[in-house]
Amino acid sequence: MCIIAISIDRYLTEQEIRNCFSNNPDGAGFAYVADDKVHVEKGFMTVEALLEAYQGIPLPHVVHWRTATSGGILPEMTHPYKMTEDSELFTQGDLDVSVLFHNGIISDWQTSLLNLVTSGQIKRMPKGPMNDTRMAAIMASLPNIGDDILEILNGKFVKIQPDGEITRWGDFEQNNGVLFSNNAYRWYRSKINVPPMLPMRIHTFRGKKIQDLTDEEWESYCHEEFPDDCRCWDR
Numbered sequence: 001m002c003i004i005a006i007s008i009d010r011y012l013t014e015q016e017i018r019n020c021f022s023n024n025p026d027g028a029g030f031a032y033v034a035d036d037k038v039h040v041e042k043g044f045m046t047v048e049a050l051l052e053a054y055q056g057i058p059l060p061h062v063v064h065w066r067t068a069t070s071g072g073i074l075p076e077m078t079h080p081y082k083m084t085e086d087s088e089l090f091t092q093g094d095l096d097v098s099v100l101f102h103n104g105i106i107s108d109w110q111t112s113l114l115n116l117v118t119s120g121q122i123k124r125m126p127k128g129p130m131n132d133t134r135m136a137a138i139m140a141s142l143p144n145i146g147d148d149i150l151e152i153l154n155g156k157f158v159k160i161q162p163d164g165e166i167t168r169w170g171d172f173e174q175n176n177g178v179l180f181s182n183n184a185y186r187w188y189r190s191k192i193n194v195p196p197m198l199p200m201r202i203h204t205f206r207g208k209k210i211q212d213l214t215d216e217e218w219e220s221y222c223h224e225e226f227p228d229d230c231r232c233w234d235r
Contacts, residue, residue: 002079002103003184004158005063006166009177012063014051016178016185021047023184024065027078030054031099032061033164038099043075043091060166062158064101070109071131081137083159089128096162100140103170103181104155106132112139121145156181 003020005012021028028050029042042064044050054063064079071077076089080099106112109132116122116135121142126134136157139149147167150157156170158181172179205213205221213221 001105001182002067003065004079004101004103004156004172004181005185006060006158006168006172006179007063007177008060008179011059012054012178012185015188017051017054017063018047019188020063020065020185021050022189023187024067026066026068026073027075028063028065029078029080030057030061030063031080031101031160032058033160033162034058034094036162037094037096038160038162039094040080040090040099041092042078042080044078045073045075062101062160062166064103069105069131071129071134074129077129077131077134079133080160081134083137083141085122085138085141086124086126087134087137087141088126089134097141098159098161100133100137101158102133102136102155103157106136106154109135116142 002024005016005020026045027042028044028047029040030053031038031040031042033039041053044053062080066078068077075091078091079101081087082090082095083098083100110130113125113130113135116138117125121144122138126138136150136153139145139153140147140159147159150159150169156172157168159167161167168179170181172181173183174180175185205217208217
């Protein structure tokens, strides 16, 4: 489902970055405005690469961690995307155009893209791998559609403009100067022996969410659910 963090008044902690990456391991990217351009760096496929690049970037900025639901696990498919008619794929640049981040899944986005081409609203099918967020970035860039489409499409969105304005759509959780699109920043999900049918962000134990368990309840949970490896999940 991805997660977006809008860092307004403070930097993300290393633990928050690691938590977000563990829950959304298919790449990350960030953007901020400098000298009237949107500076983008993305395609970080390891948390170590992201942590190194993140040092010293200016506030405010936006960071995105991806869970791939379409388009493949590729550096250029990490967020954000250019808000242009082609939404050309890239991994780094200083842009004169706005960029878009997305947390969510847009169903039947292929039909929407085909309609844009066949109706002549865009000149050609964009080259390279596609996904729902790239399609949304294209739609929102068109003069006859614009940002209003982001109110209708499923998910949460953040747009950064070259003039420095940051706009968001959807409900975000505020935590001491940072806005998060969901609460996956609160806990770490290990890749070791994690059953895919029990994603940590929704699993509960004795009526409580995993991240809300006390240390004693957490120990009981591990022993009951994973008796052969009580360290398989780290909050």
